[in-house]
Amino acid sequence: MALLVDKHRPRSLDALSYHQDLSERLRSLAQSGDFPHLLVYGPSGAGKKTRIVATLKELYGPGVEKIKIDSRVFQTTSNRKLEFNIVASVYHLEITPSDVGNYDRVVVQDLLKEVAQTQQVDLSARQRFKVVVINEADHLTRDAQAALRRTMEKYSPNLRLILLANSTSNIIAPIRSRTLLVRVASPTETEICQVLKKVGGKEGWKEVEVLNKRIAAESGRNLRRALLMFEAVHAQNEIVNDSTPIPPPDWEALIEQIAGEIIAEHTPARILQVRAKLYDLLTHCIPATTILKTLTWKLIPKIDDALKADVVRWSAFYEHRIRMGTKVIFHLEAFVAKFMYLLESYLMEMDF
Amino acid sequence: MASFFDLKARQAAAASACSAKVAPPKENNRLQPWVEKYRPKSLDDITAQDHTVTVLRRTLQSSNLPHMLFYGPPGTGKTSTVLALAKQLYGPDLIKTRVLELNASDERGISIVREKVKDFARMQLSNPPAGPAGIEYRKRYSCPPYKIVILDEADSMTQDAQSALRRTMETYSKITRFCLICNYVTRIIDPLASRCSKFRFKSLDSANAGRRLEDIAANENVDLEDGVIEMLLRCSEGDLRKAITFLQSAARLVGALQAKKSRPKVGGTDDDAMDVEITDGKAVTVRSIEDIAGVIPIATIDRLLQAMQPRNKGSVYESVAGVVTDMVAEGWSATQVVSQLYDKIVYDDAIPDRHKNKIVMTFSQTDKGLVDGSDEHLAILDLCLQVAGVLGER
Ligand SMILES: Nc1ncnc2c1ncn2[C@@H]1O[C@H](COP(=O)(O)OP(=O)(O)OP(=O)(O)O)[C@@H](O)[C@H]1O
Ligand SMILES: [Mg+2]
Numbered sequence: 001m002a003l004l005v006d007k008h009r010p011r012s013l014d015a016l017s018y019h020q021d022l023s024e025r026l027r028s029l030a031q032s033g034d035f036p037h038l039l040v041y042g043p044s045g046a047g048k049k050t051r052i053v054a055t056l057k058e059l060y061g062p063g064v065e066k067i068k069i070d071s072r073v074f075q076t077t078s079n080r081k082l083e084f085n086i087v088a089s090v091y092h093l094e095i096t097p098s099d100v101g102n103y104d105r106v107v108v109q110d111l112l113k114e115v116a117q118t119q120q121v122d123l124s125a126r127q128r129f130k131v132v133v134i135n136e137a138d139h140l141t142r143d144a145q146a147a148l149r150r151t152m153e154k155y156s157p158n159l160r161l162i163l164l165a166n167s168t169s170n171i172i173a174p175i176r177s178r179t180l181l182v183r184v185a186s187p188t189e190t191e192i193c194q195v196l197k198k199v200g201g202k203e204g205w206k207e208v209e210v211l212n213k214r215i216a217a218e219s220g221r222n223l224r225r226a227l228l229m230f231e232a233v234h235a236q237n238e239i240v241n242d243s244t245p246i247p248p249p250d251w252e253a254l255i256e257q258i259a260g261e262i263i264a265e266h267t268p269a270r271i272l273q274v275r276a277k278l279y280d281l282l283t284h285c286i287p288a289t290t291i292l293k294t295l296t297w298k299l300i301p302k303i304d305d306a307l308k309a310d311v312v313r314w315s316a317f318y319e320h321r322i323r324m325g326t327k328v329i330f331h332l333e334a335f336v337a338k339f340m341y342l343l344e345s346y347l348m349e350m351d352f
Numbered sequence: 353m354a355s356f357f358d359l360k361a362r363q364a365a366a367a368s369a370c371s372a373k374v375a376p377p378k379e380n381n382r383l384q385p386w387v388e389k390y391r392p393k394s395l396d397d398i399t400a401q402d403h404t405v406t407v408l409r410r411t412l413q414s415s416n417l418p419h420m421l422f423y424g425p426p427g428t429g430k431t432s433t434v435l436a437l438a439k440q441l442y443g444p445d446l447i448k449t450r451v452l453e454l455n456a457s458d459e460r461g462i463s464i465v466r467e468k469v470k471d472f473a474r475m476q477l478s479n480p481p482a483g484p485a486g487i488e489y490r491k492r493y494s495c496p497p498y499k500i501v502i503l504d505e506a507d508s509m510t511q512d513a514q515s516a517l518r519r520t521m522e523t524y525s526k527i528t529r530f531c532l533i534c535n536y537v538t539r540i541i542d543p544l545a546s547r548c549s550k551f552r553f554k555s556l557d558s559a560n561a562g563r564r565l566e567d568i569a570a571n572e573n574v575d576l577e578d579g580v581i582e583m584l585l586r587c588s589e590g591d592l593r594k595a596i597t598f599l600q601s602a603a604r605l606v607g608a609l610q611a612k613k614s615r616p617k618v619g620g621t622d623d624d625a626m627d628v629e630i631t632d633g634k635a636v637t638v639r640s641i642e643d644i645a646g647v648i649p650i651a652t653i654d655r656l657l658q659a660m661q662p663r664n665k666g667s668v669y670e671s672v673a674g675v676v677t678d679m680v681a682e683g684w685s686a687t688q689v690v691s692q693l694y695d696k697i698v699y700d701d702a703i704p705d706r707h708k709n710k711i712v713m714t715f716s717q718t719d720k721g722l723v724d725g726s727d728e729h730l731a732i733l734d735l736c737l738q739v740a741g742v743l744g745e746r
Binding site (some may be wrong): 018025029030032034035036037038041042043046077107109112113138142143146147148149150151153156166167169170173174176177178179180181184185186220221290293296300303305308309312313316317319320323324 | 368384385386387388426427431453455456459461484505508535544589591593594597598600604605607624643645646667668669673677680681682683684685686687706709721722723724725726727728729730731733734737740741
């Protein structure tokens with residue numbers, strides 16, 4: 001059974017329910033014939049991908065929806081073989097180069113040139129160029145980004161890129177200079193409620209306005225999350241009303257528990273207990289940054305204002321370390337220890 | 353100075369050849385992004401960069417050319433210049449065989465560069481056809497007796513590959529000239545840089561870039577509201593490519609609004625109607641440029657700054673965290689937040705210098721963190737809280 005998120009995903013620009021002006025802009029670009037390279041950025045769950053798929057449809061018609069998944073093998077200079085998946089229609093390709101980590105440059109180099117040098121197969125295609133959608137473009141290595149530069153210029157008659165990213169900070173300036181930046185803001189809580197109402201209507205669910213508002217607030221303006229919660233609430237309860245509890249995901253509940261434990265006791269023994277839970281989260285593939293951030297947001301309401309800025313500073317500090325280091329558990333644990341120390345010192349001072 | 357006239361004659365011939373040639377089919381041209389459509393075709397089309405152009409123009413007639421190193425920020429005309437130069441030296445028939453372009457999209461390991469350059473250098477020197485046609489050709493293009501290897505985006509080559517290049521350059525120096533292009537000259541190893549004449553490409557100054565943009569707008573029949581050019585220049589920071597892309601996309605937006613006005617509206621909302629009214633459906637507006645460039649509205653930055661001010665009632669944390677959360681959800685890029693906030697604070701006379709000293713250190717940290725890929729929400733929140741902390745000091 002398809003999840004709600006997929007089942008009712010809008011498929012055309014007309015069907016998108018918020019950021020009307022942006023849809024209009026994308027439509028005009030798609031119809032103009034001189035479509036530029038795009039760098040689409042915005043928070044996760046804001047609907048970037050949906051919007052781009054709809055734009056592709058505007059560009060090429062329904063043919064882009066017929067997709068297949070190809071598996072390709074690339075060879076690195078050191079003769080290592082890389083397996084790589086490509087989602088493709090006749091008109092476009094979609095790739096996630098960060099799947100192959102540091103070898104992304106090889107993939108980008110080979111694949112894009114290959115695409116660029118072949119003409120559109122379908123002679124009746126509406127556009128002369130093919131589009132390559134690159135997911136997680138902000139995770140591309142510098143080398144891979146550099147490899148895109150001249151390709152984007154030289155092959156522009158045959159090739160357009162759409163880069164998807166959460167932010168532009170990690171995109172090198174020459175690439176930013178070659179793309180049109182398209183910001184996709186998260187929907188507001190009101191807009192999320194509208195989507196919930198629409199989707200609920202299609203499922204034949206009675207609208208419970210207060211509950212929907214709570215879900216929207218709880219989701220942090222992340223539409224994907226909101227829809228998942230919406231579905232979970234309806235799946236777990238025969239009848240929903242204003243006060244039906246919204247179950248948090250398991251991992252979030254566990255982090256909440258960790259936060260409580262850290263506040264309650266500041267000892268090495270406690271750190272040891274917490275470590276086991278952190279490992280548990282990591283083995284369930286929750287990214288270290290998500291763990292650290294969520295933990296921070298859960299700790300902040302439990303402490304005095306005077307301490308908050310310090311806690312955020314150390315959280316940012318260890319998050320940076322997570323990025324730069326190799327053993328994420330070290331930095332998560334260091335944050336926990338640091339927090340205990342900060343809180344303990346603060347409480348001691350208060351006693352005097 | 354016969355050669356001087358020679359050059360002039362040659363240019364005139366080349367120019368007439370251009371206009372005589374059939375213009376590429378209209379249809380095709382329209383489909384190109386404007387940055388490519390308006391890529392300079394000859395040295396004369398290069399805006400600004402006067403010094404470089406003057407020097408290079410001289411090389412058009414002398415049969416000698418040094419190794420060259422072009423460096424400067426993105427979108428200032430480096431690649432365009434070398435391509436235009438090559439075109440003017442060799443003309444359309446020879447350019448394929450006389451010029452080798454290697455860029456960051458090519459495999460550029462040590463051995464590969466060496467091999468490619470070797471093969472290319474060894475190829476026999478192509479020449480214009482014999483007979484009258486050839487003589488005509490030579491009148492237009494000087495076709496000097498060497499080939500050119502362009503190493504574009506050379507700053508992404510490893511140090512080792514660069515060292516290896518030294519030998520290669522020397523070995524083939526009789527018949528090949530190298531042109532290295534990069535953004536950061538410091539990433540080119542010294543021994544290599546010292547073998548080249550260096551040309552610095554400056555960020556385009558407003559006057560020149562502005563004129564180029566106006567020309568393009570006129571050529572494309574796009575109306576511009578007053579101040580649009582200034583805003584384009586401000587947002588693109590001397591990067592002409594960026595400015596042209598912004599302009600094109602803004603022009604499309606105007607086109608769309610016009611189309612929308614004439615299209616029967618399907619369940620349109622009130623604020624759509626307002627949009628149309630404001631833009632009047634005709635000219636490109638200043639606000640639309642800001643929008644496209646991803647500039648954060650002043651009001652939003654002011655709200656953030658306001659939240660950071662020390663207060664008696666309520667907590668600074670809550671207000672700062674609130675604004676930051678909103679900005680993150682709106683998708684503003686952290687680097688944009690940082691740079692706009694920086695400008696605002698550094699030029700604010702109400703903030704004492706000793707505070708500014710502390711604040712700029714925080715900015716330095718944050719920038720480094722962001723470049724390393726730190727989480728943007730945490731990084732921005734941390735920055736703002738630290739700044740607020742400093743502002744709150746006595
Ligand atoms: N000096 C200039 N005169 C006229 N047009 C320019 C100039 N500089 C840039 N442009 C415009 O910007 C586009 C890109 O320029 P170009 O490719 O030469 O930049 P670049 O310096 O090589 O940048 P990068 O460092 O990103 O490779 C050109 O196609 C042209 O439209
Ligand atoms: Mg270039």
